[in-house]
Amino acid sequence: MERERVRRLRSAEAAWIAALPCALVLVAAIVWLGPPLGRALPGPGSDTLWPREAPYVFGHPEPVKHARFLLALTGPLLLVGAIRAGARRGVELSPRAIRALVLLAQAALVAVLVAAVLGQHELLRGGASPIWPILGYGKIAAAGALALLLLIAMRRPPVARLAARATHEVGWLRVACVAVAVVAASCWLFTAVQTDRSLGDVGALYWTMNDAFAVLDGRTPLVDYHALYAQLVPYLPAATLGVLGGTTLVFTLTMEALSLLTLLAVFATFRRIVRSSLPALALFLPMLAAGFLLGGRAGTQTSNVSYYSMWPMRYGGAYLMAWLTTRHLDGAAPRRAWPLGFVGGLVLVDNLEFGLPALTATVAALIAGRRVRSRRALAALAGELATAVLAAVALFAAVTAIRSGHLPQPGILLEFPRIFGVAGFTALPMATFGLHLALYVTFVAAIGAAVVRRAAHDADAPLNGMLAWSGVFGLLAGAYFVGRSDYFKLIALFSAWFFSLGLLAVVLVRDLAARGWRRPGIPALAVLVALGIGICSLNELPMPWKHLAHLRDERPQYVLQPLAQRFVAEHAGRDRKVAILIGMGDRIAYRLGIANVAPYSFMETMGVRSQMVNVVRDMRREGAHLLFLPDGFMARAQLDLLRRAGFAARADDGYFSLWSDA
Numbered sequence: 023m024e025r026e027r028v029r030r031l032r033s034a035e036a037a038w039i040a041a042l043p044c045a046l047v048l049v050a051a052i053v054w055l056g057p058p059l060g061r062a063l064p065g066p067g068s069d070t071l072w073p074r075e076a077p078y079v080f081g082h083p084e085p086v087k088h089a090r091f092l093l094a095l096t097g098p099l100l101l102v103g104a105i106r107a108g109a110r111r112g113v114e115l116s117p118r119a120i121r122a123l124v125l126l127a128q129a130a131l132v133a134v135l136v137a138a139v140l141g142q143h144e145l146l147r148g149g150a151s152p153i154w155p156i157l158g159y160g161k162i163a164a165a166g167a168l169a170l171l172l173l174i175a176m177r178r179p180p181v182a183r184l185a186a187r188a189t190h191e192v193g194w195l196r197v198a199c200v201a202v203a204v205v206a207a208s209c210w211l212f213t214a215v216q217t218d219r220s221l222g223d224v225g226a227l228y229w230t231m232n233d234a235f236a237v238l239d240g241r242t243p244l245v246d247y248h249a250l251y252a253q254l255v256p257y258l259p260a261a262t263l264g265v266l267g268g269t270t271l272v273f274t275l276t277m278e279a280l281s282l283l284t285l286l287a288v289f290a291t292f293r294r295i296v297r298s299s300l301p302a303l304a305l306f307l308p309m310l311a312a313g314f315l316l317g318g319r320a321g322t323q324t325s326n327v328s329y330y331s332m333w334p335m336r337y338g339g340a341y342l343m344a345w346l347t348t349r350h351l352d353g354a355a356p357r358r359a360w361p362l363g364f365v366g367g368l369v370l371v372d373n374l375e376f377g378l379p380a381l382t383a384t385v386a387a388l389i390a391g392r393r394v395r396s397r398r399a400l401a402a403l404a405g406e407l408a409t410a411v412l413a414a415v416a417l418f419a420a421v422t423a424i425r426s427g428h429l430p431q432p433g434i435l436l437e438f439p440r441i442f443g444v445a446g447f448t449a450l451p452m453a454t455f456g457l458h459l460a461l462y463v464t465f466v467a468a469i470g471a472a473v474v475r476r477a478a479h480d481a482d483a484p485l486n487g488m489l490a491w492s493g494v495f496g497l498l499a500g501a502y503f504v505g506r507s508d509y510f511k512l513i514a515l516f517s518a519w520f521f522s523l524g525l526l527a528v529v530l531v532r533d534l535a536a537r538g539w540r541r542p543g544i545p546a547l548a549v550l551v552a553l554g555i556g557i558c559s560l561n562e563l564p565m566p567w568k569h570l571a572h573l574r575d576e577r578p579q580y581v582l583q584p585l586a587q588r589f590v591a592e593h594a595g596r597d598r599k600v601a602i603l604i605g606m607g608d609r610i611a612y613r614l615g616i617a618n619v620a621p622y623s624f625m626e627t628m629g630v631r632s633q634m635v636n637v638v639r640d641m642r643r644e645g646a647h648l649l650f651l652p653d654g655f656m657a658r659a660q661l662d663l664l665r666r667a668g669f670a671a672r673a674d675d676g677y678f679s680l681w682s683d684a
Contacts, residue, residue, distance in 0.1 A: 028114040033105065033477040036113065037470050038124040040104035045130070048097045052090045059093070060086035066445035072631040073659035079629050081449035081506075088443070091504045094462065095497055098469045105470070109477050128544040134459055135548060141455025142509075156315070156457060156509055157555060165554030169547060176539040189298040199299035200289070203306055206563065207285045210314045211278040213564045214328035217271045220573050230330040231273050232623045234259040235608035238268065239618060242422060244430035246640065248621050250438055251331040254372040254418075255280070255338065268612055280334040285310065287345040288521065294348050295484050296528055305524035308556025313517030315559050326514050337517060339369030340380040340499075344491055344521075347384050351391040351483040359388060363407035367414025374439055379498030381411070383491040390472045391487025438627075443505055447629040452507035461496065461512075461519045464552075467545070468493035468522045471529055485528060492522035523552050586610060589678045590650055599646040601637060603628075604678060607650070619644040625655040634660055638667045641683060649681040 031039070063085045071079050115123075139162065142155050175181045233249045237260035241247035249256060259276040266272045288309065293302035314327040326332045343366055350356055366381035385407065394400045422430045441447045452458070472489035480486060496518040503511045530546040542550075586604045591614055594600055601620040602610060611618035621640045622628055628637075641649065649669065653676065661671075664681055673680040 028116050029120075031108060031113050031115060031120065033109060033474040035120055035124055036108035037101065037105050037474050038127045039120070040101060040108060041470070042123075042127045042130055044097065044100040044104055048094065048100060051096075052093050055093060056086050056090035060089035063089055064444065066440070066630075069441060069445050069630045069632060071445055071447055071629050073657040075659065076655065076657035078626045078655055079447070079657075081446040083444065083446040084449050084451070087452055087504065091501065097462075098466050098493065098497065101466065101470050102473050105473050105477060131463065131548070132544060134463055137455045138457050138459040138463075141453055141459070142457045156513060161555055161558050162551070164558045165551045168554040168557060169550035172550065173534075173539060173542055176534070182535075182539065188300050189296075191298050196299040199303040200286075202303060203286065203289045203310075204282070206307060206310055207282055209564050209566055210310065210325075210327050211281055212566045213325075213569045214278055214330075215271070215274045215569070215573070216328075217573055218269055229623070230277075230335065231259075231270070232606055232608050234263055234273060235268065235606070235612050236618075236623070238263050239608050239612050241608070241618075242426040242428075244432075244434045245422060245426045245428045246619070246621060248434050248437060248623075248627075248636075250623060250627055252335040252373050253435070254368060255335050268609065277330050277334060280338055284334050284338045284341050287341045291341070291345045291348045291488070292524060294352055294354075295488060295525070301528075305527065305553075307560060308553050309517060309520035309524055311559035311562065312520040312556040315513055315516055315562070326510070329514070332514050336373055336376040336499075336502075339365075339372055340376045340495060343369060343380040343384050344488065344495075347387050347491060348484050348488055351387065351487040359403055359406050360410040362388070363410025364414045366407070367411035368418065370411065371415060371418050371435070374435065375502055376499055379495045379501075382498060383493075383495035386469075386494040387487035387491035390476055390490035391483040441629055441633075443501075445630060448506055450506050450508050452504065456512075458500070458503060458507075458512060460552075461500065461515060464519055464522050464526070465493040465496035465500075468496070468526055471526060475529070485525065489522075489525050489529070492518070492525055496522050520553075520556055523549055523556075527553055583610075585675070585677055586650075587613060589673075589675055589680075590614060590616075593650075593673055593680045594648060597646070597648050599644055600648040600650065601641050601646050602650045603637070604650055604652050617644075617646075619646045620649075625652055631663070634663055638664070638669075638683075647683045649683070651679050651681060653677055653679055 065085070066083055071081065073079060139157070139159075142157065176185065230251060233243070233247075233252070233256040236247045236249070237243070237256045243249040243253040243256065258280065259273050262276045263269075263272055285306075289302060289306045292305045293299055296302050296305070314325045343362070346356060346362055346365060350359070350362060356362065362384055363381075366377075366384055370377035370381050385404075388394075388403060388407075389400070392403075394403060419429055422428070442449070468489045470493075472486050472493065475482070475486050475489070496515070499515060499518055503515055505511075526545075526549050530549055534540075534542055534546060583606060586606075587610045590600070590602060590604075590610055594614065594616055597616070599617045599619055600611070602608070602618045603620050603622065603625045604610065605624045605626075607620060607624055608618050619640055621636050622633060628634060637649070641647070649664070653674065656679075668684050669681045670684060671679060672682045
């Protein structure tokens with residue numbers, strides 16, 4: 023009789039029951055172990071921020087925050103271990119106890135989500151600098167209303183039958199959905215298209231376009247040029263600039279085309295998982311809108327649609343890996359794992375910040391989606407992937423050596439992660455409460471869902487694998503926000519967040535449909551409300567003709583760029599090799615037909631003393647004697663270093679200055 027009053031926990035129930043104690047252990051570790059672990063982490067050493075009086079040099083090392091982030095990454099491991107341990111031991115509880123413990127864990131989830139929303143509105147700041155609100159209460163309320171309307175409508179049999187028929191794939195519907203995806207994505211991406219006259223003197227292009235011109239000028243990333251964001255992507259716009267002309271319009275069109283291909287890879291990933299175009303479109307559009315969401319206070323709102331260091335430089339390789347991994351798990355090409363490792367190796371070299379998360383996520387997806395039943399099979403998979411990664415790195419090194427005559431320097435690949443991550447260049451503190459908590463919970467939930475489905479012997483390999491992929495990728499890519507915890511970096515992660523939410527929605531909607539859309543649980547409501555936020559963000563869809571009118575504006579907006587080019591042209595004289603640390607320096611050199619040997623894009627990328635030393639070293643190695651600098655960004659310590667190195671000021675027009683090496 024006693025055994026009749028208890029039953030064995032299901033995998034999902036075990037996950038919920040284990041979640042709360044795992045979370046408590048994790049919070050305790052973050053609070054108590056964060057400071058000592060932070061003190062044990064390697065410091066910046068000689069690469070401390072310098073000079074402090076420079077207007078663009080700010081921030082400080084944050085080892086405790088980084089240590090706590092590393093501890094937070096162990097949260098999914100704790101949960102996975104608890105789920106697997108519960109499955110092996112076959113824990114049994116009474117149905118009443120199971121319901122109570124699950125509801126307690128879900129109530130804790132609601133509390134975390136409430137804290138996340140209140141935190142972004144500075145009601146729960148946690149002592150850090152304020153995070154500008156991203157999601158207003160009105161949008162959240164509208165999203166909740168949409169979720170309730172969906173649940174009410176789907177309980178009506180005619181609506182449910184109509185929705186079921188809409189998921190049947192037919193040729194014309196597939197074409198129509200692809201067309202809608204292309205048009206919607208193009209509307210957003212078109213707003214980032216610029217011309218030389220429309221761009222103006224400031225903007226995110228300064229941080230990305232110069233890399234393509236550096237390649238076009240014959241410079242080689244990881245050899246004689248220290249690219250800030252990507253090592254491979256700049257070759258693509260450099261090719262189009264060389265063929266079609268070195269204009270801003272050519273560069274922006276190239277980058278937007280790459281971003282469009284990236285977004286279509288996301289749509290194709292969703293479609294392969296749900297096996298129907300219309301549901302895939304329903305997942306893609308909220309992710310698209312949220313990924314390019316406007317954020318900030320009134321009058322200062324911005325979107326990362328024109329922030330090319332995110333689209334396509336970071337997300338391009340990552341979502342390419344997601345698409346290829348989904349195809350592999352579904353039995354389509356590539357059928358072997360080594361192509362995934364090879365592409366992953368190239369993505370890793372291109373951008374460490376998102377390349378390493380994408381490669382790690384692919385490994386997790388292969389484990390979650392494929393039936394790796396033995397340690398030997400796991401070792402064989404690891405060996406195949408590792409060999410392919412090394413082959414990709416070797417190919418990159420060989421091509422680099424052929425192009426430049428030198429092998430790539432791994433130290434350059436780690437330079438900016440060290441300066442920004444360890445030295446704390448431009449770092450900002452992280453608030454205790456904010457939307458980043460919602461992102462973290464979502465990514466952990468995706469990993470947990472993958473483990474639960476695998477434990478339940480669910481055979482949907484693409485869905486299982488991509489749940490794991492989205493969770494691992496989102497958590498590791500979160501280091502981007504940890505490095506500088508402002509609202510803009512958080513919005514940049516919304517694409518990864520809504521990609522994970524879309525996959526969780528597939529799991530929960532299938533469960534709701536199996537139960538006739540009755541008794542939706544707290545997780546289903548939370549995911550549907552979050553997706554509703556993406557749907558409500560579709561009202562920000564830009565109208566292309568408005569931006570076209572902006573492009574047709576005949577008023578020239580460039581001021582400093584023509585002045586800078588004129589200043590360099592007047593003072594370069596017969597010198598064909600110079601160093602230019604003014605914004606767009608390599609484009610200026612390209613237009614003047616001279617060589618810019620400065621290893622960095624411009625002054626604002628130089629936050630430690632060794633970088634200024636590198637400039638002097640490279641100038642002397644290349645036989646360059648003239649150094650062009652922006653007056654507004656120079657500090658006395660930097661000028662003193664140049665004087666001690668034998669440089670002297672030769673000319674100054676109030677905006678730019680020329681220094682020569684005696």
